[in-house]
Amino acid sequence: MRVLMVGDIVGKTGRRMVVQHVRALREAEGIDFVVANGENAAGGNGLTHDVMDELLSAGIDVITSGNHIFDKKEVFQFIDDVPQLLRPINLPSGTPGHGYVVRSCQGVPVAVVNVSGRAFMPFQYDDPFRAIDHVLESLSGEVTVVLVDFHAETTSEKAAFAWYLDGRVTAVVGTHTHVPTADERILPQGTAFLTDLGMTGPMDSVIGVKTDLVVQRMLTQRPVRFETAVGRGQFGALLIDIDDGTGKALAIKRFLIRE
Amino acid sequence: MRVLMVGDIVGKTGRRMVVQHVRALREAEGIDFVVANGENAAGGNGLTHDVMDELLSAGIDVITSGNHIFDKKEVFQFIDDVPQLLRPINLPSGTPGHGYVVRSCQGVPVAVVNVSGRAFMPFQYDDPFRAIDHVLESLSGEVTVVLVDFHAETTSEKAAFAWYLDGRVTAVVGTHTHVPTADERILPQGTAFLTDLGMTGPMDSVIGVKTDLVVQRMLTQRPVRFETAVGRGQFGALLIDIDDGTGKALAIKRFLIRE
Amino acid sequence: MRVLMVGDIVGKTGRRMVVQHVRALREAEGIDFVVANGENAAGGNGLTHDVMDELLSAGIDVITSGNHIFDKKEVFQFIDDVPQLLRPINLPSGTPGHGYVVRSCQGVPVAVVNVSGRAFMPFQYDDPFRAIDHVLESLSGEVTVVLVDFHAETTSEKAAFAWYLDGRVTAVVGTHTHVPTADERILPQGTAFLTDLGMTGPMDSVIGVKTDLVVQRMLTQRPVRFETAVGRGQFGALLIDIDDGTGKALAIKRFLIRE
Amino acid sequence: MRVLMVGDIVGKTGRRMVVQHVRALREAEGIDFVVANGENAAGGNGLTHDVMDELLSAGIDVITSGNHIFDKKEVFQFIDDVPQLLRPINLPSGTPGHGYVVRSCQGVPVAVVNVSGRAFMPFQYDDPFRAIDHVLESLSGEVTVVLVDFHAETTSEKAAFAWYLDGRVTAVVGTHTHVPTADERILPQGTAFLTDLGMTGPMDSVIGVKTDLVVQRMLTQRPVRFETAVGRGQFGALLIDIDDGTGKALAIKRFLIRE
């Protein structure tokens, strides 16, 4: 099967890019399954039910997230009931929502797992290595295609996590830094890896936020209220061709669409 | 003129890639001037006089660095005397060495400035924004081509720094994360920007370090002595075509050579 | 002369403790000059004009602060005009307000300097060591009594700063952690040092915040809106007897009043 | 029973203070049980078998630790076999050694639990709240006296942890910052709490390290090799009177002995 994994969707511009490109790419590229990170989809922070509906209607099969998942309080009302909306698996036990899901794609079960890194993150997470081991154990024997969104800050934690999982999952793609990296590769045991998908959002910005506000914050070192930028969009994604039988990545292609 | 900026050279493999590719690229691409970050050139940490000589002989005009610059103590013996070896400008006053240099390239003065970001860095640096303002002031009127290596961790600080300098310098390229980003662009006022050049070093590694050791460190959360990996190399760089008169970037092309 | 330095005043309870104790202590202990940190005086974050007036009327001569100084936007309207309200000296150039002040106490000039540490702080500050050197140079010859509020997180940065200034200032007292330390001493060259004065605020709290909310934040690792606690108060301070001629600390006594 | 809990023992001076004071205090104060943090006992980093023997012979019943526990490699040879030497409970599963121990004191079982905080710590730990819940569950019904060494950086995490455990353990005392705090108290449900015991080590130092070296590190922002200071000692501890039946703290008294 052919899967597309899409980076953090940021605000109105990010959603517009999703609407314009996801269905078109599905058709043009023969994509069977789409995963996208939605943690910044509603005005830059979190997501609402309406925004989630918009994303799912636009051709996204599973929405992953990260540290911003609970920024909009209304998410607590529906996150337990929407299996295709994920939050990291390594949040404290008792956290609402689900950290992974198994969906069927043309009769083949596909697992999507959302994990968070720990280094320099604004919250404290449980050990991502043990957490994914535990999930993989529970999936074992049933699911071969496993797609991992690893939401983390540092390149070292992302690379270590991917190598740790090489041969055990189909893909490890990073999110959170909002900048696409150019290091896509298939690791020796068949796991596709990309340090960061990059955001799907407004190009003329500092990782999605209005440039002037971020510069002002850094120049003054005083509190500045951030606002999400709008305008020309970018769309960051990785296309993965998968051997349905073994779950290995056969080929990958990185996308960076810019307006 | 045509300039090549090269990311953190890591260990023996990184130096081998430099020797194999810098002169060849200079010739093949008609490159006039090469800047490369050498902070990890000697065994992964710092650089020695021999290593510096090797890099300069291989066709590098100016060596930039970052947090690892003083890891090898012998650097104190020569850093003051080698103007083409830089350490960040925003280290405390009294720090040995130079933070920027002006070299002549075909009769045109070219300034190279090495700056460090502050967010999540292992040392405390002075304000990079004021520091570069100060350098640009002192260059003003004399130099139009200004190449900035911004050695920093977060994508937001790197992007903010580039936008802050847009139209005032020729290029802002990031180093330090060791992973090449795919977001190269020329900002509206003519400044070339790339979040990170990516390392020039061993591909099968976690940002240059032996994979097993980094994974072991993360799994055990105990001290593990890191060793620099060797093997298949990668070479991360950005080529910039520059209008010598205005110092604006005319065109850019990202390189990621992989063995 | 006899000086009292008071730790971070937190919210309504902190202000109540100030009103109840500062004038009483001035009289009972023969205190000539009072410095207090007001960064959390207005509802836990920042301070308003009314709150500042309340503190100054209660017998405080100089109000220091820290990372929360600009939390209440109205402070920008008056901070430039009130010399006895300080913000750290090592904020970026151009920051409104003053970082130090010289006041007369019984004909003797007394300098109060507010400095911020850098390790683990929520903003990036300029080098505190060079910043205070610069202030001391400009005071040199005119002022012998110099009181320093060093607003910092780590015990190591606070101790290093105090030892660095030993013999050059009258006192280095820490603020920001909101917990009084028991390590008051006079360093060999005559500088009084205490790692942290501790807050003047609500005892039954986590550093001033309602206990349940902080615990909830740590248990869930989700955003929780913090509220300042009220109730039984504590008052943390250091009394310093000073040789007016030399500016050396002669004797110190730590206060921790608890209701 | 009467218990003494002692802060981080640092180097030769710290061990000397232990030898001079622990047995003397046991006798003078009628102390039945002594817990001390030994993470810095061998030359400032970790501990060896000889150093451990010296501490146990000096009258310490249980040695706790923290982030430095594995600094001396020889500890791996004996940590599994010495139940009275602890490392934090919330290290990854599979970590050598024990995180808690139950010892008999005059026929009464006494549990000592070593936990690490997470904020700003140099390693990533598992959730301390769930980890201690788990330990308390396994002790439940058998042990009422429970002494907790919470090795953490921030005052907020320490206070939150103590309030979380109020009424469920006998004492929560902090270690790691090496500076004694003055906020000892018995929380409403009977748990003794002190933010930090302070180190037992060389007074004329920056948290145990030679002052000049730490100042040099901060002034230059370059690598400086730290050395443990020697000289005049201090001894930081908390004495706790405990109701053996309920495990509640009845009275507490903080000690700071200085030479």
Ligand SMILES: [Fe+2]
């Ligand atoms: Fe994001």
Ligand SMILES: [Fe+2]
């Ligand atoms: Fe994120």
Ligand SMILES: [Fe+2]
């Ligand atoms: Fe590097």
Ligand SMILES: [Fe+2]
């Ligand atoms: Fe670096």
Ligand SMILES: [Fe+2]
């Ligand atoms: Fe405060």
Ligand SMILES: [Fe+2]
């Ligand atoms: Fe503060």
Ligand SMILES: [Fe+2]
């Ligand atoms: Fe320690």
Ligand SMILES: [Fe+2]
């Ligand atoms: Fe420690």
